[in-house]
Structures are given as C-alpha cells and as structure tokens.
Amino acid sequence: MTEVIPELMREHIHRLAASGKRTDGRAFDETRKLVIEKNYIKTAEGSARVRLGNTDVLVGVKIDVGEPYPDTPNSGVLSTSAELIPMASPSFEAGPPSPVAIEVARVVDRGIRETKTVNLEKLCITPKEKVWIMFIDIHALDYDGNLFDAASYGAVAALSCAKVPASKLGQKDYRLPMEHWPISVTSAKIGDTIVVDPNLDEERIANARLTVATDENGDLRAMQKGLRGSFRWDEVRKVIETSERVGRVIREAIRA
Amino acid sequence: MEDIEHIVKKLKLIDENGVRLDGRRFDELRPIRIEAGILKKADGSAYIEWGNNRVLAAVYGPREAHPRHRQDPAKALVQCRYNMAPFSVTDRKRPGPDRRSVEISKVISEAFERVVFTEQFPRTSVDIFIEVLQADAGTRCAGLTAASVALADAGIPMRDLVASCASGKIGGVVCLDLNKDEDNFGEADCPMAIVHRTGEIVLLQMDGHLTQEEFHKAMDLSTEAAKRIYELQREALLRRYASVAEDMEEPRGGVPEPPAGVDEL
Numbered sequence: 001m002t003e004v005i006p007e008l009m010r011e012h013i014h015r016l017a018a019s020g021k022r023t024d025g026r027a028f029d030e031t032r033k034l035v036i037e038k039n040y041i042k043t044a045e046g047s048a049r050v051r052l053g054n055t056d057v058l059v060g061v062k063i064d065v066g067e068p069y070p071d072t073p074n075s076g077v078l079s080t081s082a083e084l085i086p087m088a089s090p091s092f093e094a095g096p097p098s099p100v101a102i103e104v105a106r107v108v109d110r111g112i113r114e115t116k117t118v119n120l121e122k123l124c125i126t127p128k129e130k131v132w133i134m135f136i137d138i139h140a141l142d143y144d145g146n147l148f149d150a151a152s153y154g155a156v157a158a159l160s161c162a163k164v165p166a167s168k169l170g171q172k173d174y175r176l177p178m179e180h181w182p183i184s185v186t187s188a189k190i191g192d193t194i195v196v197d198p199n200l201d202e203e204r205i206a207n208a209r210l211t212v213a214t215d216e217n218g219d220l221r222a223m224q225k226g227l228r229g230s231f232r233w234d235e236v237r238k239v240i241e242t243s244e245r246v247g248r249v250i251r252e253a254i255r256a
Numbered sequence: 257m258e259d260i261e262h263i264v265k266k267l268k269l270i271d272e273n274g275v276r277l278d279g280r281r282f283d284e285l286r287p288i289r290i291e292a293g294i295l296k297k298a299d300g301s302a303y304i305e306w307g308n309n310r311v312l313a314a315v316y317g318p319r320e321a322h323p324r325h326r327q328d329p330a331k332a333l334v335q336c337r338y339n340m341a342p343f344s345v346t347d348r349k350r351p352g353p354d355r356r357s358v359e360i361s362k363v364i365s366e367a368f369e370r371v372v373f374t375e376q377f378p379r380t381s382v383d384i385f386i387e388v389l390q391a392d393a394g395t396r397c398a399g400l401t402a403a404s405v406a407l408a409d410a411g412i413p414m415r416d417l418v419a420s421c422a423s424g425k426i427g428g429v430v431c432l433d434l435n436k437d438e439d440n441f442g443e444a445d446c447p448m449a450i451v452h453r454t455g456e457i458v459l460l461q462m463d464g465h466l467t468q469e470e471f472h473k474a475m476d477l478s479t480e481a482a483k484r485i486y487e488l489q490r491e492a493l494l495r496r497y498a499s500v501a502e503d504m505e506e507p508r509g510g511v512p513e514p515p516a517g518v519d520e521l
Contacts (some may be wrong), residue, residue, distance in 0.1 A: 099362045102355045110463045114444075210460065220471050223446070223462035228369035230456030233475065240468055 010205040017193040023201055024053075029242050031185075031197040034253055036153065038161040046162025046176065050154040053199060056088075056142035059154030061162045063176075065125065065169070066133035076123025076131045080109035082138035082151060089143040103226070105138060107184070108152045110222040111213035112136070115182035118159060122177045125169070132164055134176075145200035148211045148224075152184040157254050181255060182221050183247035184213040187239045189229055194239060196246055210236065212243035216251070267441050269426040276438065278307075282431040285421070285481050286394075290402065290488050292409045292496035298385075300410025302492065304402040307435055308392035313402035314385045315410040321381035331374035336365040336384040338399055344391045360396050367400065367420075367449050367458035373413040382412055393439040397422050397447050400459065405489050409496065418458060419485040420449035423474035430470050432477040446471065448478050452486040455479075 013023060022028070032053030041047035046061035068075060082105035084092045092098075097105075112118070123132040136158065138151045162176040188198035188206035198206055207229025213222040220240065225231065231239070270276050280286070286307030295301035298314035321327040321335075338360045342348050353361075364386070372382055384407070386399035397420040404418045424434045426442035439445050444464025450457055466474065 097355075099358050102358045103362055106355060106359050114463045114465060215465075218468065220462060220466045220468060221464070223460060224363075225457065225460035226363070226366060228366050230370050230451065230454075230458045231460070232455060233457065233479070236457060236460065236475075237472065240471070244468075 006201070006204045009201050013202060013205055014191050017190050017195075022195060024199060026195075028193065028195045029246060031149075031246060031250065032199065034153065034250065036157050036254060038157055044158075044162075045165055046158040046160075048154045048157035048161070050150050050157065052146060052150040052153070052197065054142060054144035055146060055150045055200075056140075057147065057150040057154045058139045058141055059151065059158040060137050060139070061155075061158045061176075062135045062137070063162060063164055064133055064135075065130055068124070068128065068131040072120075073128040074124045074131075075120040076118075077133040078109070078113060078118065078120065078136070079133070080105045080112070080136040080138070080155065082108070082140070082147075084140045084143070084147075088140040092140070092143065103224070104147050104151055107148055107211055107222065107224045108136070108138065108155050110224075111152055111182040111184050112155060112159070114221040115180045115213065115215050117156065117178060117180050117182055119177050119179050123164070134159075134162075143200065145198050145203040146186050148186045149184050149197060152182075152213070153250065153254055156181060156183070160254070180215050181251050182213045182215055183251045183254070184211050184222070185243035185246050185250070186211040187242065188227075189231065189235070194235060194242075196242055210239050212240050214240075214244045214247045218244040267437070269438055269441060270429050270431070274429070276426070276431065278435060280433075282429055283477055283480075285433045285484065286435065288401075288485065288488055290405055290492035292405050292492045293500075298406070298410070300406040300408065300412070302402040302405035302409060304398050304405075306394060306398040306401075307433075308390060309388070309395055309398045310390040311395060311398045311402050312387045312389060313399060313406040314387075315382065315403070315406040315412065316385075317382040317410070318377035318380035318412070319383070321379060327379045327381075329378050332372065332377035332379075333381040334365050334369045334372055334374065334384070335381050336361045336368065336386065336403065338364060338386045338388070338396065340388040340391060340395070344388045360399075363459055363461065364396065364400050364403065367418060368403070368407065370456065370458045371415045371418055371451055372407065373415070376413060382407070391436070393434055393436040393445075394422050394447070396420070397449070400449050401485055401489065405492055408489075408493055416451050416453040417486060417489050418449050418451055419482040419489060420447065420459060421478045421481045421485055422447035423478045423481075424464065425466055425470060425474070430466075430473045430477065432481055444470075444474075446474055446478075448475065448482075450479060450482045452483070 040049040044060035045063040209226040300315040400420040424445035446462040449459035
C-alpha cells in the first residue's frame with residue numbers, strides 16, 4: 001500500500017522548508033522538548049524514561065555478574081538491545097528484532113562504547129573469571145521519529161544513575177563509574193534542507209539521515225548515515241558542527 | 257583467543273618514519289584486484305581481492321520481490337545480504353546473520369538505492385549477495401566495491417558505480433585503509449562510499465575517536481582513494497566486456513568456439 005498521507009505531507013514539508021519553516025514550528029537546528037526521568041524502574045539497576053517531543057522511550061540497565069570475553073579478561077561487558085514493540089507504532093511488528101531495531105541498538109552501543117562512557121576496566125571482579133555485565137535494553141513506547149537520539153539519551157541517562165549491585169557479593173553497592181558523556185544528534189535531509197531531530201513526518205519523507213555522536217571536547221566518537229539519499233562533504237561538515245553545538249545543550253540537560 | 261589488552265600496549269602500529277606494520281605509508285591502499293563476471297548462474301557477479309580480503313558479490317534481478325507484501329508498486333527494492341563465511345575469520349563465525357551483518361546489509365542496501373534506477377522496475381527486487389570468504393578488515397568496503405561491479409555486470413541501470421573505502425587512525429596518525437591489526441588496535445575507523453560522478457556520499461559510518469579536523473583529513477584520504485578504486489572497477493568491467501566482444505565476433509565458417517573460460521565437458 002502506498003501511503004497517501006506521506007505523499008501529501010511530502011509536498012507540504014518541502015514547501016515549508018523552502019520558506020524556512022517546519023511542521024511543528026521549530027527552527028532547522030532546534031530539537032524537540034526533552035524530558036528525562038531517571039530511576040523510572042525500581043527493578044532495574046539504572047533506568048530512564050525519555051520523551052523527545054512525542055517520542056517516548058524507556059531504557060533499563062541491568063547489571064549482573066558474568067564471565068568476561070576471552071580477549072578482554074580484565075574488562076566488564078556492555079551489551080545493548082532495542083525492542084520496537086508493536087504498541088509504539090502501527091509500523092512496528094512483533095517478532096525477532098528487525099534490521100531497524102538492530103541498527104538503533106548498534107548505533108547507540110557504538111556511541112557509548114567508543115566514548116568509553118563507562119570505564120569497563122573498573123568493572124572487573126576477578127580477572128578471566130568474574131566481571132560485571134551491563135545490559136542496556138531500549139524499549140520504544142511511542143514512536144514519533146528520531147529513535148536514535150531518544151534511545152541514546154535514555155541509555156546515557158540510565159547509565160548515569162545506575163548502581164552496581166555489589167551487595168550481591170557482600171560489598172556495598174556503588175555508582176557506575178561514568179567517565180564521559182556521549183551525545184548523539186541526528187539530522188535529516190529534506191530536499192536541500194537539513195533539519196535536526198526529525199519528527200516522524202519529517203523522517204518518513206527524508207532522503208538521508210546522519211547521526212553524529214560527540215564527546216565533551218566536540219570530538220567525534222560514532223557516526224551513521226542512513227536512508228536511501230546522500231550527503232555532500234560540505235553538508236557532512238555542517239551536520240557535524242550542528243551536532244556538536246546542539247549536543248552541548250543536551251549533555252547539560254542529561255547530566256542535571 | 258589471545259588477550260588483546262596486553263598486546264595492544266606493546267604493539268607499535270606506525271613507526272617514527274611513518275611506516276606501517278605491513279610496510280605501507282599513511283596514504284597507501286592495500287593491493288586491490290577486481291574481476292567481473294565470474295559466476296555462471298548469477299545475472300552479474302564480481303570477485304575482489306583487497307589485501308588479504310577475498311570477497312564475492314552476486315546480483316540477481318530485477319526479479320519478482322519476495323516476500324510479496326514488501327513489493328513496492330512504484331519502484332524496485334534493493335536488498336543486500338552481506339554474509340561472512342564461518343571460516344573467513346580467525347575464530348569461527350557461527351553461520352547465518354548476526355547483528356553486525358544485518359546492519360551492514362542495511363547500510364549497503366541504502367547506499368545502492370541511491371544509484372539504481374529503481375523507478376524503472378516497480379514490484380521487483382534487485383538482490384545483492386556479498387559473501388566474505390576471507391576477512392582482514394574493510395570487508396564492507398570491499399564487498400560494496402565488488403557489488404557495484406556485479407550490478408553493472410548484471411546490466412542494472414545505475415547512475416554511476418559506487419566506490420568504497422575506509423580511513424582511520426592508528427598510533428595517533430590518520431591513515432588510509434586499515435587492515436585487521438590496525439583496525440583492532442587503532443583508535444578509529446570510518447568507512448564511506450561515494451558516487452564517483454556526483455561526489456555524493458551514500459555510506460558513512462564511524463567508530464572510535466577522531467577530532468573533527470582528523471575526521472575531515474581521513475575523509476580526504478578516502479575520497480582520493482575512491483577515485484583510484486573507481487578506475488579499478490571500470491577496468492575490471494572493460495576487461496570483462498572486451499573479452500565478451502571478442503567471443504561474440506562471428507567465426508568465419510565452422511562451428512563457433514565456446515567462449516573463453518568455459519570448460520568443455
């Protein structure tokens with residue numbers, strides 16, 4: 001079935017963009033309102049519910065004792081998954097993780113891992129035998145575009161309030177050692193216009209998408225281009241600069 | 257498996273003279289060899305050797321899209337399946353798709369959707385199969401580069417060939433085309449794919465740690481290298497079709513000879 005509404009929307013959004021506007025009245029480099037509730041789930045070691053406009057994502061962090069990977073015997077383990085449950089959107093289907101869910105999880109994971117957000121070497125209990133294993137589970141509840149960023153903010157926020165359950169080993173629980181704060185900012189290209197934090201209507205008609213994760217210094221830690229369109233190098237440069245600038249504001253909001 | 261945490265502290269990926277472990281300079285590609293049209297059943301195919309990477313690509317289609325509910329009445333689907341053979345890596349890889357290969361398949365499909373004239377073939381699918389036989393980092397770039405040649409070999413109408421290459425950072429130096437050791441122990445890796453004629457970037461990924469300046473430097477290296485890779489792709493296609501043209505020339509009298517490369521039974 002071709003989607004009639006997006007075709008009408010396409011024209012509408014393109015026309016708005018040409019006159020410097022967006023459907024929800026935002027500026028091109030303006031994100032939607034971000035609301036973060038940390039420690040939303042009591043049964044998780046860390047959690048956060050993130051609302052980015054009408055996109056609603058719940059992220060839980062579970063931490064348990066496990067075995068390290070043989071090639072990193074002195075490091076804890078980080079594992080990220082995403083579930084796009086049918087409740088969140090008519091386009092999500094039940095079943096094994098779709099390529100979209102896998103991409104979201106892997107891009108979020110890359111930002112956190114490459115920024116060394118959590119110092120995994122501090123999560124070793126007994127080298128080669130016992131380490132702390134962190135599972136980040138991303139649960140999309142309501143999908144109105146830009147899952148990448150909402151999921152990523154949720155993951156960073158959930159880690160930042162997570163406690164290592166050391167009481168299981170007869171010690172005192174302690175805060176997860178957070179060392180860096182990666183912030184991912186996604187831009188979408190609509191015609192020749194580039195907008196930050198696309199909502200669902202924008203995302204559906206966008207030609208191309210670029211997610212950029214930066215650290216506190218504005219250095220690049222992870223990137224992912226998506227969708228069937230393309231970028232020119234000057235556009236990539238601009239997207240990176242915007243991601244850094246917008247990311248700084250969001251980082252403060254998540255740290256607060 | 258070895259304990260890489262200890263190795264990484266000892267290993268020097270690039271020496272004071274700017275020479276890498278395999279003898280290359282920062283802006284050197286590994287040797288690349290491309291051959292077009294090497295499979296019989298597929299509509300188009302290509303084989304690439306890129307350093308120690310050995311990758312096959314095959315294209316089928318445009319053909320009826322499956323599953324049918326995924327058919328698009330307005331255009332063809334471009335569906336790529338990137339797969340690694342279990343024996344292609346040091347520790348055996350479990351057969352079948354894992355999360356990494358699902359993601360790579362997705363971004364490569366999206367890259368080719370930009371160049372294939374999908375609107376000419378509604379309800380169909382252009383299926384691209386990339387099979388990594390031997391891996392030494394940079395397999396998605398090698399696979400994409402080969403798949404591009406396979407698409408052309410299949411006669412799929414395209415805007416242009418797509419060339420792909422990665423750059424990264426090792427031992428503090430921005431370098432082109434990392435091999436496996438450099439990728440494992442280096443600081444960053446950033447694959448990209450570019451449409452030669454228009455300079456459009458259709459694939460871009462990055463992980464690791466680069467300043468913005470380093471990133472742009474890396475991408476300049478990749479962009480230059482992609483031009484050379486494009487030439488290799490073109491030459492592979494020319495070689496393939498020059499030989500086909502010879503075979504097709506009418507033999508004067510007598511039975512036509514079988515085309516070169518076909519074994520007689």
